Amino acid sequence: MFFVHPQIKLNKFKKVNLAQKLESYFPGKQLIFTDMGRSAFKIIIEKLNLQNSEILMPAYLCDIFKPILERYNIKPIFLDIDLTTFHIKIDEMERKITPNTKAVLVCHTYGLLFDIDKLQKWGLPVIEDCAHAFGIKLKSDIAFFSLYKQLPVLRGGLLVCPKDWQIGELPKTSFSFRDFLSLLNCFSLFAFFFKKFGGEIAPKIVRKEKLSSPAGLNNVSLALFSRSLENFEKTLENRKKMALLLQEELRKLGFEAQKSDNSVFCYLSALVPKSLVGKRDEIVQKLSKNGIFCTRIWHTPIILNKEVQEEYKINLADFPNTVEAAQRIINFPLQNHYKEKDIPKIINSIRKVINQL
Numbered sequence: 001m002f003f004v005h006p007q008i009k010l011n012k013f014k015k016v017n018l019a020q021k022l023e024s025y026f027p028g029k030q031l032i033f034t035d036m037g038r039s040a041f042k043i044i045i046e047k048l049n050l051q052n053s054e055i056l057m058p059a060y061l062c063d064i065f066k067p068i069l070e071r072y073n074i075k076p077i078f079l080d081i082d083l084t085t086f087h088i089k090i091d092e093m094e095r096k097i098t099p100n101t102k103a104v105l106v107c108h109t110y111g112l113l114f115d116i117d118k119l120q121k122w123g124l125p126v127i128e129d130c131a132h133a134f135g136i137k138l139k140s141d142i143a144f145f146s147l148y149k150q151l152p153v154l155r156g157g158l159l160v161c162p163k164d165w166q167i168g169e170l171p172k173t174s175f176s177f178r179d180f181l182s183l184l185n186c187f188s189l190f191a192f193f194f195k196k197f198g199g200e201i202a203p204k205i206v207r208k209e210k211l212s213s214p215a216g217l218n219n220v221s222l223a224l225f226s227r228s229l230e231n232f233e234k235t236l237e238n239r240k241k242m243a244l245l246l247q248e249e250l251r252k253l254g255f256e257a258q259k260s261d262n263s264v265f266c267y268l269s270a271l272v273p274k275s276l277v278g279k280r281d282e283i284v285q286k287l288s289k290n291g292i293f294c295t296r297i298w299h300t301p302i303i304l305n306k307e308v309q310e311e312y313k314i315n316l317a318d319f320p321n322t323v324e325a326a327q328r329i330i331n332f333p334l335q336n337h338y339k340e341k342d343i344p345k346i347i348n349s350i351r352k353v354i355n356q357l
C-alpha cells in the first residue's frame with residue numbers, strides 16, 4: 001500500500017542533538033515550535049502588525065487561512081499561479097498592489113521552491129509559507145513550517161524569525177486522543193482502515209489548533225520530530241531521487257508534473273492529462289482500490305470557498321490557472337524510504353486505471 005501522508009519506518013534510532021541540528025539548518029534565526037503551522041503564522045501577523053492591512057497571497061492555497069484573515073481583518077489580494085511551477089504569477093503584483101499592501105505571503109507549494117529574490121523590487125516584507133517545504137534553504141528571515149505534512153510527527157509548526165522578536169513563552173499543549181489516532185495513521189495497516197472506513201468520521205476530526213491563540217507543541221510530537229531528523233539529509237536525497245523517477249514515468253502517461261529545481265517534494269504533484277480532466281476523481285478513487293492512496297491538495301483552494309468569494313468579491317475568471325489546477329491536481333504517494341522497485345508498482349496501477357476509463 002502506498003500513502004501520501006508520512007509513514008513511520010521502524011528502525012534503530014540514535015538520539016539527535018536537536019538544537020545543534022536546527023542551528024545548522026537555520027543559522028542565526030530564532031526558532032519556536034508551535035502547536036500547528038497556522039499558529040506560527042498568527043504570531044507573524046501580530047509581530048509584523050498586519051492587522052487591518054492587505055496582503056498579497058496565492059489564490060491556490062488552502063482555506064485554513066480564511067478564519068485567520070477574518071480574525072485579523074486582513075484583506076487578501078489573491079494572485080493566480082503558474083501551472084508549470086505552482087508559484088504565484090509575480091507579473092500580477094504591479095497592478096494589484098495598493099498603498100495598504102503590507103506584506104506578501106509566498107508558498108513553496110508541494111515543496112516546489114519559489115525564488116523570493118524575484119520579489120525584491122517591491123521591498124515588501126516576505127512571509128515564506130514553508131508548510132510543505134522542510135529542508136529547503138531559507139533566504140528570508142520570516143517563515144513558518146507545518147511539520148506533520150512531511151514528517152511523521154502528528155502535528156506541529158515551526159516559526160522562524162529574527163532573534164530580536166520578543167515572543168513570550170507559549171502555553172503548553174498535551175498529547176491528545178486525536179494525536180493518538182494520527183500516530184496510528186502513520187502505520188500502513190491502520191492508515192488503510194482509516195481510509196476504508198473513516199470516510200464519514202474523518203472530516204469531523206480534522207486537525208485543529210488546540211487553543212485559539214498560538215500555543216506550543218506537545219512533547220510527543222517534539223520527540224518524533226527530533227527522531228525524524230536523524231538521517232534527514234540522506235532520506236531527503238532519496239525522496240528527491242524517487243520523485244524525479246516518478247515524475248518521469250507520470251509524464252510518459254500524459255500527466256504534467258511540475259518543475260523541480262531544489263524541490264523537496266513534500267507532495268508529488270501532477271495535473272491529469274487534459275483529455276481526462278473530468279475523470280480526475282474517478283482516477284483517484286480507482287487507484288485507492290489498488291492500494292495507491294492519492295490526495296487532491298487542493299481541489300478546493302481558498303478562492304473556491306463560497307464565503308471567500310462573496311466576502312472578497314472574487315471573480316473566478318481572474319484566476320484561470322488556479323481553477324484549472326483545482327480540477328486537475330493529483331498528489332501521488334511518495335515516502336522518504338521508497339526504493340526504485342516501488343515506482344513501477346505505482347505507475348503500473350496508474351496505467352491500468354487509465355486504460356480502464
Ligand SMILES: Cc1ncc(COP(=O)(O)O)c(C=O)c1O
Pocket residue numbers: 036037038039061062064107129131132145146147156157207
Ligand atoms: C500551504 C499551507 N500553509 C499552511 C498550512 C497550515 O498548516 P497547519 O495545518 O500546520 O496549521 C497548510 C495546511 O493546512 C498548508 O497546506
